[in-house]
Amino acid sequence: EIVLTQSPGTLSLSPGERATLSCRASQSVSSSYLAWYQQKPGQAPRLLIYGASSRATGFPDRFSGSGSGTDFTLTISRLEPEDFAVYYCQQYGSSPLTFGQGTKLEIK
Amino acid sequence: QITLKESGPTLVKPTQTLTLTCTFSGFSLSTNGVGVGWIRQPPGKALEWLALIYWNDDKRYSPSLKSRLTITKDTSKNQVVLTMSNMDPVDTGTYYCAHRPNLGAFDPWGQGTLVTVSS
Numbered sequence: 001e002i003v004l005t006q007s008p009g010t011l012s013l014s015p016g017e018r019a020t021l022s023c024r025a026s027q028s029v030s031s032s033y034l035a036w037y038q039q040k041p042g043q044a045p046r047l048l049i050y051g052a053s054s055r056a057t058g059f060p061d062r063f064s065g066s067g068s069g070t071d072f073t074l075t076i077s078r079l080e081p082e083d084f085a086v087y088y089c090q091q092y093g094s095s096p097l098t099f100g101q102g103t104k105l106e107i108k
Numbered sequence: 109q110i111t112l113k114e115s116g117p118t119l120v121k122p123t124q125t126l127t128l129t130c131t132f133s134g135f136s137l138s139t140n141g142v143g144v145g146w147i148r149q150p151p152g153k154a155l156e157w158l159a160l161i162y163w164n165d166d167k168r169y170s171p172s173l174k175s176r177l178t179i180t181k182d183t184s185k186n187q188v189v190l191t192m193s194n195m196d197p198v199d200t201g202t203y204y205c206a207h208r209p210n211l212g213a214f215d216p217w218g219q220g221t222l223v224t225v226s227s
Contacts, residue, residue: 001171035213037155044204045155047215056215088155092213095168097145097157 002027002091006100012108019076021103023089028069030093036065036074039102040085048087049074081107110134112144112205112218119224120195126223130188130205137163137183143208144188146179149220150201160208161188197225 003026032052037045047056049065062077089100116128146158159179160168206214
């Protein structure tokens, strides 16, 4: 089983700042089958990034994903008020599918 | 437009079996490469993948819960059913179903259904 470790657990930033979220895998993620999801309070998760770096429909280009192998990063270039949420990474290249424990992005 | 909606009991007693139904539209579970998964989330905690079923009836389960889970599909009704036996209070949480296209990431998700396990 691939264990995903996200850091930091909580990130406190102000609107306009740059956010960098990390997701580290215990072994290489097959074919960069790494996704990021955004979850706001009381809502279901929403796919944000797939294939490590492809942005899902509806998300602006201030969101970007990068990485390969065991190290992946989600970057939000300039935070908007609506970006404050919890972000989860997930690997879907091998079974069992696994999620990271999440990073809470909060307003400073 | 793809939509999914979970339904089932909101309260179950310890040791009972939970049965959840995911009713979907906008895709067919007989289409090559398509799958539907179940994921849960205890209050205030992280997401946990539970099970997947594919168009060809291939089924995958979380190793830690495999003995308690059964996933089935009814293609004609556009439904996927998950049963979880021997429910415990630690199984309390929101249960989501989600569409998995062509072995890709989950997209979209249903709104989720909150299940509480309590006597």
